[in-house]
Amino acid sequence: MAINILMPALSPTMEEGNLSKWLVAEGDTVKSGDVMCEIETDKATMEFEAVDEGIIGKIVVPEGSEGVKVNAVIAVLIEEGESVDDVAEPIAASAIVTAAAEPVVAESVSAVVVEQDLPEGTTFKSTTVREAICDAMSEEMRRNPDVFLMGEEVAEYQGAYKISQGMLDEFGEKRVIDTPITEHGFTGLAVGAAFAGLSPIVEFMTWNFAMQAIDQIINSAAKTRYMSGGQMTCPIVFRGANGAAARVGAQHSHDYATWYAQVPGLKVVMPYSASDYKGLMKSAIRDPNPVVVLENEMLYGRSFDVPEIEDYTVPIGKARIWRQGDDVTIVSFGIGMQYALAAADKLAEEGISAEVIDLRSLRPMDTETVVKSVMKTNRCVTVEEGFPVASIGGHISATLMQEAFDYLDAPVINLAGKDVPMPYAANLEKLALVTTEEVISSVKSVTYR
Amino acid sequence: MAAAKTRKKSNVSKEELLGFYREMLLIRRFEEKAGQLYGMGQIGGFCHLYIGQEAIVVGLESNTIEGDQRITSYRDHGHMLACGMDPKGVMAELTGRIGGYSRGKGGSMHMFSNEKKFYGGNGIVGAQVPIGAGLAFANKYRGNNNVSFAYFGDGAANQGQVYETYNMASLWKLPCIFVIENNQYAMGTSLQRASSTPDLYTRGEAFGIPGEAVDGMDVLAVKAAGAKALDHCRAGNGPYILEMNTYRYRGHSMSDPAKYRTREEVQKVREERDPIDHIRDMLLTGKHSTEDDLKAIDKAIKKTVTEAADYAIASPEPELSELWTDIYAEAE
Ligand SMILES: Cc1ncc(C[n+]2csc(CCOP(=O)(O)OP(=O)(O)O)c2C)c(N)n1
Ligand SMILES: [Mg+2]
Numbered sequence: 001m002a003i004n005i006l007m008p009a010l011s012p013t014m015e016e017g018n019l020s021k022w023l024v025a026e027g028d029t030v031k032s033g034d035v036m037c038e039i040e041t042d043k044a045t046m047e048f049e050a051v052d053e054g055i056i057g058k059i060v061v062p063e064g065s066e067g068v069k070v071n072a073v074i075a076v077l078i079e080e081g082e083s084v085d086d087v088a089e090p091i092a093a094s095a096i097v098t099a100a101a102e103p104v105v106a107e108s109v110s111a112v113v114v115e116q117d118l119p120e121g122t123t124f125k126s127t128t129v130r131e132a133i134c135d136a137m138s139e140e141m142r143r144n145p146d147v148f149l150m151g152e153e154v155a156e157y158q159g160a161y162k163i164s165q166g167m168l169d170e171f172g173e174k175r176v177i178d179t180p181i182t183e184h185g186f187t188g189l190a191v192g193a194a195f196a197g198l199s200p201i202v203e204f205m206t207w208n209f210a211m212q213a214i215d216q217i218i219n220s221a222a223k224t225r226y227m228s229g230g231q232m233t234c235p236i237v238f239r240g241a242n243g244a245a246a247r248v249g250a251q252h253s254h255d256y257a258t259w260y261a262q263v264p265g266l267k268v269v270m271p272y273s274a275s276d277y278k279g280l281m282k283s284a285i286r287d288p289n290p291v292v293v294l295e296n297e298m299l300y301g302r303s304f305d306v307p308e309i310e311d312y313t314v315p316i317g318k319a320r321i322w323r324q325g326d327d328v329t330i331v332s333f334g335i336g337m338q339y340a341l342a343a344a345d346k347l348a349e350e351g352i353s354a355e356v357i358d359l360r361s362l363r364p365m366d367t368e369t370v371v372k373s374v375m376k377t378n379r380c381v382t383v384e385e386g387f388p389v390a391s392i393g394g395h396i397s398a399t400l401m402q403e404a405f406d407y408l409d410a411p412v413i414n415l416a417g418k419d420v421p422m423p424y425a426a427n428l429e430k431l432a433l434v435t436t437e438e439v440i441s442s443v444k445s446v447t448y449r
Numbered sequence: 450m451a452a453a454k455t456r457k458k459s460n461v462s463k464e465e466l467l468g469f470y471r472e473m474l475l476i477r478r479f480e481e482k483a484g485q486l487y488g489m490g491q492i493g494g495f496c497h498l499y500i501g502q503e504a505i506v507v508g509l510e511s512n513t514i515e516g517d518q519r520i521t522s523y524r525d526h527g528h529m530l531a532c533g534m535d536p537k538g539v540m541a542e543l544t545g546r547i548g549g550y551s552r553g554k555g556g557s558m559h560m561f562s563n564e565k566k567f568y569g570g571n572g573i574v575g576a577q578v579p580i581g582a583g584l585a586f587a588n589k590y591r592g593n594n595n596v597s598f599a600y601f602g603d604g605a606a607n608q609g610q611v612y613e614t615y616n617m618a619s620l621w622k623l624p625c626i627f628v629i630e631n632n633q634y635a636m637g638t639s640l641q642r643a644s645s646t647p648d649l650y651t652r653g654e655a656f657g658i659p660g661e662a663v664d665g666m667d668v669l670a671v672k673a674a675g676a677k678a679l680d681h682c683r684a685g686n687g688p689y690i691l692e693m694n695t696y697r698y699r700g701h702s703m704s705d706p707a708k709y710r711t712r713e714e715v716q717k718v719r720e721e722r723d724p725i726d727h728i729r730d731m732l733l734t735g736k737h738s739t740e741d742d743l744k745a746i747d748k749a750i751k752k753t754v755t756e757a758a759d760y761a762i763a764s765p766e767p768e769l770s771e772l773w774t775d776i777y778a779e780a781e
Contacts, residue, residue: 006489011703012493035712041704046704053479112535152638155707160636180643181608221699247494248494248556249556249559250559251558251572252494420772421770424493424555426493427765427766
């Protein structure tokens with residue numbers, strides 16, 4: 001019986017890809033394990049192997065095709081003695097019930113209403129978050145020979161999420177270092193190197209794995225300055241993907257924003273846009289203190305305009321107002337901004353004007369900007385993906401109670417991820433995360449609409 | 450106590466060979482199907498296939514008795530099938546459905562079975578090793594005769610907690626077999642690039658734990674080594690290390706571009722060392738089975754796997770209320 005070969009999903013986040021090359025031709029016999037074609041995803045070019053034995057009866061999608069949707073029929077495999085014409089209709093891919101990953105986050109459409117303080121005539125370049133992080137690290141490594149990058153798969157593999165692509169080539173193996181899988185060990189080692197005056201950048205493949213190393217981050221990196229009466233310095237950056245990706249389950253989806261934001265001696269940033277990734281990463285590398293950079297895998301491939309300014313930095317500890325408004329203040333950071341901005345767009349259509357603040361830095365936190373905004377709007381909704389207990393939003397609420405109590409016209413609502421370990425099932429995962437709809441209904445609730 | 454390399458084979462009957470053939474083939478076909486379902490978007494997130502390593506779990510499970518426990522990493526489908534878990538329940542967990550072993554909440558990396566004493570499915574590299582020793586601790590505490598198997602990879606062998614565990618396991622003579630599945634790579638990093646010494650089975654020497662290197666592509670060698678290790682543990686002599694030399698044919702997970710090794714390298718292992726072909730040849734050359742006999746087995750296994758896939762797709766997603774269940778156990 002003929003078998004349809006379908007465009008495969010080759011990563012947790014892939015929805016379409018390019019069919020760059022066919023390595024087999026019509027009439028060729030293939031067996032399980034033979035490479036049939038090369039497929040380009042947003043992360044890499046991958047070889048696609050045959051699972052079944054048979055003869056390539058027809059190539060449906062020619063090589064060089066771009067944007068081929070996952071599950072589209074790309075070729076038909078037939079058995080000996082069969083011909084493609086025997087196959088009346090290619091067996092529909094629709095025979096497969098897809099519970100397939102709908103994008104967990106919707107595309108942000110929100111225009112940046114408020115520009116940052118940039119010199120007149122600044123031009124912008126569309127840059128992915130992935131490129132912005134790589135550019136920031138590379139620029140700083142060119143500037144300062146004491147900066148180096150270490151972590152699992154950062155060098156030869158070019159980064160598990162392709163963040164350090166090309167860096168081994170440029171800086172060599174002395175400065176771009178593959179470590180064994182031994183987080184507690186290499187984190188402590190990097191802290192020692194920082195005490196000795198170097199400026200390490202430690203990549204955790206994801207922050208979930210930094211739980212193996214958290215003692216060195218907190219007890220050694222964060223506290224030593226104080227314990228030494230100001231003698232010791234620990235200029236180090238800890239960075240990597242944080243929070244939920246797509247269906248990777250409870251152990252790989254933890255958001256650590258509040259964990260690190262709680263610790264004196266650390267600085268913590270959690271950017272949303274590529275320009276902030278770039279500017280904050282550069283500031284983090286230059287900072288004489290340990291800085292935790294919480295990145296997000298779902299944002300790595302997203303493009304934003306990044307100012308074409310030489311040596312572009314963003315100060316740690318300053319929030320950014322993305323959108324001005326009068327009716328309500330929405331405070332978020334990291335991927336939460338996605339929902340905040342999308343909600344603000346929709347609310348604008350309904351005549352509700354939301355001011356959207358991106359905290360960017362969680363420690364130190366620019367609560368001043370939030371308080372000022374709430375004094376104007378008198379209402380506030382906070383949005384984050386982490387757990388609701390002892391959350392960043394909870395801290396914002398407490399601050400508003402103390403500093404803007406008389407200005408509040410409604411209780412502050414804190415939106416967060418649900419108070420459960422992240423489930424794997426597609427429908428439950430969706431439910432566990434914050435949604436744009438929740439932001440909209442919360443805003444309506446605090447504005448009594 | 451010197452660690453020694455042995456490649457001894459046991460005397461095997463036709464029935465035993467056929468059993469090995471069936472069990473290894475089930476894992477292989479199951480994994481191929483899982484790869485296919487991933488490509489179709491039915492399975493999400495991470496999915497790590499066990500193809501190439503089948504002989505290890507099949508050989509070791511052949512000596513176990515009721516009550517022995519096992520724990521491993523995220524590359525866990527083979528372990529579950531080999532200890533007798535139902536292919537339908539495993540596949541339905543891969544698709545995130547209510548019929549899965551974790552009711553859809555765990556996924557490929559996180560499945561468990563109280564009944565089969567399978568304790569996961571751990572996504573954190575190395576974390577299963579002390580837990581495996583803890584299972585052995587419970588055996589010793591209760592004074593039963595059971596042994597626990599803690600499986601981990603060559604990459605995991607560099608985690609500090611492995612050595613903390615070795616020390617305690619030896620100090621307290623815990624009945625634990627540490628099975629290092631050395632498939633030569635940790636993601637894109639070869640053993641040589643990550644380990645100061647390549648012979649992982651010798652790393653227990655400093656703690657007084659005997660170790661042995663085994664051809665992990667030869668199910669008979671695995672079985673023989675496992676029997677010896679089990680005897681050692683059941684006799685109350687403490688832990689044992691088995692380093693299984695093996696190879697993973699597929700990428701680390703589904704999204705691995707695999708630029709760190711050549712296609713020829715993979716092909717050579719497939720052609721020369723494949724654990725299933727090896728037993729197949731023994732069955733045919735020993736005149737135990739005919740091509741037709743084996744074809745009939747292949748067909749039956751294909752059917753089992755197809756049924757598992759059908760079940761995994763037909764089983765419904767969990768009810769939304771499931772989001773809020775299973776967070777805490779109720780006090781009895
Ligand atoms: C503590 C921790 N660090 C990093 C990772 C990411 N990671 C997952 S698997 C893997 C490689 C492990 O290789 P190995 O132990 O050889 O097992 P194999 O995958 O070859 O079975 C890495 C680095 C993780 N899951 N947990
Ligand atoms: Mg390995």
